[in-house]
Amino acid sequence: MKFYELSPEKRRDQLVQEGWLTTQDAALLAGTHSLPEVTGARLIENAIGEFPLPLGVARNLLVNGQLHQVPIADEEPSVIAAASNGARLATANGGVRTHVAAHRVVAEVVLTNLTDLVQARQTILAHQTDIQKVIAVAHPSMIQRGGGLDQLTVESLGAQFLKIRLTLDPQQAMGANYANTV
Incomplete structure (x- = not known):
C-alpha cells in the first residue's frame, strides 16, 4: 500500500518503523x-486564538546526500502530493x-569636505x-567567535568625498548592531 493510501495512524506507524518519528512524536501528533x-x-503578540492546519509529510527528499521527510502544514489539496x-x-x-554563502554585513563611512582625496585614501x-x-577591541566577543573585519576598501565619491567600506563577518549574529557600532 502506498504511503498516501494509509490512514493517518498507519502513516505515523510507518514513520516510527522507519525511524523518522519516535513513539512519543507519534503520540503527540495523534x-x-x-x-x-x-x-x-x-x-505571540495580539493572540486572539488558534488556527490549526493539517500536518502532512513530503516523503524522501534527498538533500546533500541525506534523506529527509519534510513536514508541511497546509490546508490546500494536492500541495503535499x-x-x-x-x-x-x-x-x-x-x-x-545546497550551499550557504558566507554571511557578511557592510558598514560605510563617508568623509566629506576633503581637500586631498589621494592623501586621505593613502592614510586610511x-x-x-x-x-x-x-x-577588535570594541567587539572582543565577535573576534572570539571568529568574526571581525574581513575587508576595508576606500572609494572616491566626487571631488571631496571619500567612502570607507568595511565588510564585516558577524558569524551567527544578524550583524546590524555590529555594523552600526563599528
Missing part, C-alpha cells in the same frame, strides 16, 4: 492537544545540493591594521 490561551498569549512528487523526481536525479589604507585593532 493527540488532540490544543494550545492553552495563556500559552498562545505568551508566544506535488511536493512529494517533486521530492521523488529530485531524489531520482541525485537530490538537491596605511592605518588599516590600526582600524582592525580598534574594531
Whole structure:
C-alpha cells in the first residue's frame, strides 16, 4: 500500500518503523492537544486564538546526500502530493545540493569636505591594521567567535568625498548592531 493510501495512524506507524518519528512524536501528533490561551498569549503578540492546519509529510527528499521527510502544514489539496512528487523526481536525479554563502554585513563611512582625496585614501589604507585593532577591541566577543573585519576598501565619491567600506563577518549574529557600532 502506498504511503498516501494509509490512514493517518498507519502513516505515523510507518514513520516510527522507519525511524523518522519516535513513539512519543507519534503520540503527540495523534493527540488532540490544543494550545492553552495563556500559552498562545505568551508566544505571540495580539493572540486572539488558534488556527490549526493539517500536518502532512513530503516523503524522501534527498538533500546533500541525506534523506529527509519534510513536514508541511497546509490546508490546500494536492500541495503535499506535488511536493512529494517533486521530492521523488529530485531524489531520482541525485537530490538537491545546497550551499550557504558566507554571511557578511557592510558598514560605510563617508568623509566629506576633503581637500586631498589621494592623501586621505593613502592614510586610511596605511592605518588599516590600526582600524582592525580598534574594531577588535570594541567587539572582543565577535573576534572570539571568529568574526571581525574581513575587508576595508576606500572609494572616491566626487571631488571631496571619500567612502570607507568595511565588510564585516558577524558569524551567527544578524550583524546590524555590529555594523552600526563599528
